[in-house]
Amino acid sequence: MMTALLFLNILFAGVITPAADRIVGQYLAEGQGNYCKVRIVRDADGTYSGSVYWVRDSIDAKTGKVGLDVKNPDKSLRKVPLNRVKLFSGLRYNPEKDIWEGAKVYHPALGVKADARMWLNEDNDLRLRGTVMGIGMTVTWKRL
Numbered sequence: 001m002m003t004a005l006l007f008l009n010i011l012f013a014g015v016i017t018p019a020a021d022r023i024v025g026q027y028l029a030e031g032q033g034n035y036c037k038v039r040i041v042r043d044a045d046g047t048y049s050g051s052v053y054w055v056r057d058s059i060d061a062k063t064g065k066v067g068l069d070v071k072n073p074d075k076s077l078r079k080v081p082l083n084r085v086k087l088f089s090g091l092r093y094n095p096e097k098d099i100w101e102g103a104k105v106y107h108p109a110l111g112v113k114a115d116a117r118m119w120l121n122e123d124n125d126l127r128l129r130g131t132v133m134g135i136g137m138t139v140t141w142k143r144l
Contacts, residue, residue, distance in 0.1 A: 024042055051086045051087060052083055054083055068080065072085075099119045101118070114131055128141060
């Protein structure tokens with residue numbers, strides 16, 4: 001009996017996902033006619049970060065190369081290709097509210113960072129609310 005329980009524990013050890021890790025995955029984000037794919041990962045410190053890994057129409061017509069993050073307020077990041085932009089890091093799960101919060105999310109098309117709150121809706125898509133100085137916007141990223 002003990003051997004059977006041990007076997008089942010080993011077999012299903014990787015199947016059960018902690019509630020906080022439900023956010024991990026890939027999403028299609030759309031905003032102002034721009035489409036990109038975002039990958040959210042769990043970092044070694046237990047927080048979450050998200051980065052762009054694909055951008056539709058990302059080739060700059062003048063240079064023939066992937067466009068750069070020219071609107072980034074951090075001048076040292078303005079030469080980062082749009083398909084490699086880090087959107088947020090340090091996001092933490094709040095189990096009491098069932099949301100992820102505590103990070104700034106970067107909006108490359110606008111060049112601004114906003115306080116971020118994220119949660120999963122009933123379709124398992126990600127809802128993201130960014131707020132700057134009390135003014136906010138909520139978008140949905142479709143899970144891929």
